[in-house]
Amino acid sequence: MVKKYTVVIEKDEDGWYVSEVVELSGCHTQGKTIDQLIERTKEAIKAYVGKEEDLEINTQFIGIQQIEV
Numbered sequence: 117m118v119k120k121y122t123v124v125i126e127k128d129e130d131g132w133y134v135s136e137v138v139e140l141s142g143c144h145t146q147g148k149t150i151d152q153l154i155e156r157t158k159e160a161i162k163a164y165v166g167k168e169e170d171l172e173i174n175t176q177f178i179g180i181q182q183i184e185v
Contacts, residue, residue, distance in 0.1 A: 123157055124180065125150075140164050 122138040128146075133153040137143040143164045147153030 121161060125153065135160075137161055137164070 121140065124136045124138060126134050126136075128134055132146045132148060133150055134146045135144060135153055135157045137157065137160070140161065143160050145153070145156040145160045147156050
């Protein structure tokens with residue numbers, strides 16, 4: 117069964133891309149390129165879900181806004 121996850125991607129001050137899987141608390145990784153980041157994120161999800169066999173996700177992604185104050 118294929119599941120979809122929401123991933124927030126940011127770029128840190130050193131130029132690394134950082135991902136956080138919204139539905140999986142504490143599931144995050146980094147990569148030097150977007151392609152590397154996506155592969156590492158898939159690996160992180162697989163490792164996380166392997167530990168959480170009874171995982172149920174009941175959230176709906178709404179959106180992300182960037183606000184300057």
